[in-house]
Amino acid sequence: MDLGFGGEISDLYHRFRRGYPPELFRAIAVAFSLRDDDLVVDLGCGTGQLAAPMAQHVRAVLAVDPEPDMLARARTAATEQGITNIGWLVGRDSDLPLLRTVLGDQSVAAVTIGQALHWMDHATLFTAVGPLLRPGGGIVVVSNGIPLWLQDSDWSRALRGWLQNWFGTRPANSCGTDELTRQRYRESLIANGFDVSQVELDYTDELDFDHLIGGIYSALPVDRLPPPPERARFAASLREALDPFQPYLEYVPVRAIFGTKITADPVSVTVQPAAD
Ligand SMILES: C[S@@+](CC[C@H](N)C(=O)[O-])C[C@H]1O[C@@H](n2cnc3c(N)ncnc32)[C@H](O)[C@@H]1O
Numbered sequence: 001m002d003l004g005f006g007g008e009i010s011d012l013y014h015r016f017r018r019g020y021p022p023e024l025f026r027a028i029a030v031a032f033s034l035r036d037d038d039l040v041v042d043l044g045c046g047t048g049q050l051a052a053p054m055a056q057h058v059r060a061v062l063a064v065d066p067e068p069d070m071l072a073r074a075r076t077a078a079t080e081q082g083i084t085n086i087g088w089l090v091g092r093d094s095d096l097p098l099l100r101t102v103l104g105d106q107s108v109a110a111v112t113i114g115q116a117l118h119w120m121d122h123a124t125l126f127t128a129v130g131p132l133l134r135p136g137g138g139i140v141v142v143s144n145g146i147p148l149w150l151q152d153s154d155w156s157r158a159l160r161g162w163l164q165n166w167f168g169t170r171p172a173n174s175c176g177t178d179e180l181t182r183q184r185y186r187e188s189l190i191a192n193g194f195d196v197s198q199v200e201l202d203y204t205d206e207l208d209f210d211h212l213i214g215g216i217y218s219a220l221p222v223d224r225l226p227p228p229p230e231r232a233r234f235a236a237s238l239r240e241a242l243d244p245f246q247p248y249l250e251y252v253p254v255r256a257i258f259g260t261k262i263t264a265d266p267v268s269v270t271v272q273p274a275a276d
Pocket residue numbers: 003005017043044045046047048049050064065066067070091092093094113114115116119120144
């Protein structure tokens with residue numbers, strides 16, 4: 001199934017999508033007591049927004065994504081940064097049980113999922129993750145801000161209207177960033193025996209027009225991307241519609257849901273010698 005992340009989208013994603021604040025990686029390291037010899041799996045790695053910085057904290061990251069173009073772009077970016085401890089694997093959430101077989105005795109300190117769980121069957125995934133994890137390990141589900149067209153600002157409201165006009169449909173997908181969806185994720189983690197906590201890292205940043213339009217392009221399925229000859233018209237019309245609402249200030253709420261594997265305390269049994 002083509003999810004629309006191939007071709008040009010992978011490059012746009014790499015250039016225009018936000019990475020994550022360094023505090024996030026420190027919080028993951030603390031939550032799962034990460035060690036130098038640990039392995040982390042980043043599921044739905046895209047172009048490596050989580051996988052690349054995560055790799056500094058552990059022995060290796062296994063970065064998994066069903067879209068080969070995303071993996072290829074991520075791999076090039078990591079090589080350019082001199083990162084050598086990430087393995088890139090074509091795969092999806094439903095392949096996780098297979099990973100248990102591939103890894104043999106090796107367990108995983110953490111499974112990270114950045115801005116991708118809404119593409120997966122989260123309940124099945126949370127059940128499958130448990131057997132992969134080492135004691136004290138866990139899963140972290142991160143959402144990175146709010147889609148550009150759903151923000152509570154005048155420029156974002158103008159963008160919503162403009163996109164509706166251009167494409168003929170109202171852009172409404174929250175991509176798993178809304179509170180109701182996160183609540184469902186938390187409940188599902190608890191139902192699967194995880195201890196759940198949340199870290200909130202918020203900041204505000206100013207977008208320039210290139211990043212705004214690049215962010216929109218990167219969020220479109222590749223078959224809806226305006227063809228290159230149409231892009232100048234697309235950009236000019238959007239620029240005109242949004243210009244009165246400058247500066248494009250973006251409030252970026254980063255939310256990380258941590259699910260730590262609950263391990264049963266070892267039961268100590270004292271065996272009394274049988275009396276003769
Ligand atoms: C929005 S991108 C997120 C990329 C990156 N993790 C980040 O934090 O920005 C979503 C990624 O999920 C991948 N994806 C889609 N369906 C998936 C699935 N069933 N299992 C794993 N990854 C999937 C897509 O190919 C895409 O690269």
